[in-house]
Amino acid sequence: MSELEKKQTIEYQDLYDLFFKTSDKLPSKFLYVSEDSFEFDLLVDYYKSIMKKQGAAFEVVVYVSETGDLEKFISELFSMNMFSQNRLCVIKSGSDFLKPLLSSNKEKYYEELKAGLSKITDETILLVHYDSKEIPLKLKKLFSDGAGYIKSRNYFPNEARNSLERILKHEKISMDIDAIDEFIYKTPPSFGTYLRSIKKLKSYFGKKHFSLLEVKELLSATTDYNPDQLVEFLFSNSRFEFFKEFSKIRPDSTDTDKLYLRLLNRLLEKNNEIRKAKILLKKFRSKDDENEFYKLMGMESYSPARKKFVRSKLIRETEIFSDKAISYLYESLIEMNFQFKASSIKDKQNFYFIQKMEKLFLILSANN
Structure with missing residues (x-):
């Protein structure tokens, strides 16, 4: 996949920052730190769409936090780097998947994984969802060579309105002013929760402009718990x-x-x-x-x-x-x-x- 570009580690503000900065040239490794899987699923879908557009056949390999999966992934990195078959490797539940690497008796695995990741070719794309609020520095360093990075966070109060309006613009929808106020007041302030609620609005009502009543109706039916x-x-x-x-x-x-x-x-x-x-x-x-x-x-x-x-x-x-x-x-x-x-x-x-x-x-x- 010659068009998938290796580069120095770059941190993106959110998915939109990635979508509109990179076009079809994407990092061959990507670390996504977020408790919510919604944003990561959008990232995976985006990579799939770009890879399909490029025309080459590819295999999707998903790793989860099951016994032996980490060791299996480390051993398979060698064959991935030796053979040129296009692969999209997805690691889910990364906090549990990578947790053994924090143990002092797993230092050998850590070094093997670090070496393997540094040699990943353009034919192998690796997307990792670290499902936690924070990621230990030791684990983050594994992805310091040519990886993309997004760390989800809550918006500060003075960021909420501009952030919402930015999402509304990209989703090509609008709201009445009092509807925007209600949305900000009732919705947990993060990119993922804003985007998910907006997509629900579009799906639920099938239109592009929303009133206060419509926003209230949707949010009253949305009871996502926000720790x-x-x-x-x-x-x-x-x-x-x-x-x-x-x-x-x-x-x-x-x-x-x-x-x-x-x-x-x-x-x-x-x-x-x-x-x-x-x-x-x-x-x-x-x-x-x-x-x-x-x-x-x-x-x-x-x-x-x-x-x-x-x-x-x-x-x-x-x-x-x-x-x-x-x-x-x-x-x-x-x-x-x-x-x-x-x-x-x-x-x-x-x-x-x-x-x-x-x-x-x-x-x-x-x-x-």
Whole structure:
């Protein structure tokens, strides 16, 4: 596939950035970091369409997180690089698939995979979905040679409107002003959720312009649970919004256990971030100390505007969460993590979680 171009690692803002920058010349390796598979599926479809347009026959090989799949993929890299058959290799559930490489006793596999990936020819296209909010630097470095990279993120409040209008423009649809306001208020702020909801609008109504009533009708039927939004509501002490978002988790869903445990992990990560920020903000008070604060908080690579925004947000959150609230939440999350894995309360998880969170909001109310 001579038209598929190898290049230095390039980070794309989102899928549109890829679609309109690269035409039919695409990176032969691509790492997509996003909890949601919707965006990654669009990436795979896009690659397939370009490869079909180029006319050469190709084989699609899908790897998932099953025992032996990582070892199988590493061993097959050699034959992929030796023979010129066109292949589109897709790795799904990348966080579990690549997790063994983080173990010290798997260093041999890591080096073999790194060497194999560096020798991938234009005849082999590799697309990897790392289904997590973040990717460890060690794993990201595997794709540092000639790979495309997208890391999904939530829009900042001041980005939401422009980002939505950009998507509307590319999808060739429009909304009334009050419909745009409603869409932004009700929809989790990310490229994937915006695009998915807009595609649902087009499919549901079969038209190109939408009123407030139509947007409300669609969004009222769309109950996608957003863990990021839930975490934001908790750490801003927004009780009503928190429980409204939490109500979107269906206790009878087959994925409920996974959703609960993922939520507990997210809350624990954020609680640890607040605990750390609380200590560092006391230690580094002056403007001259800000760079050290950013370094210790892992924010060195952020733009100046984003650093300022995140620091201000952390200050507000540390003011809301007292040491007592942080300790109570930490103990509750550890306890719930243990209890939720026990079969004895499988039917009571919802009630148990609500009970713990209600007590936390009481603690927060007493502080303010």
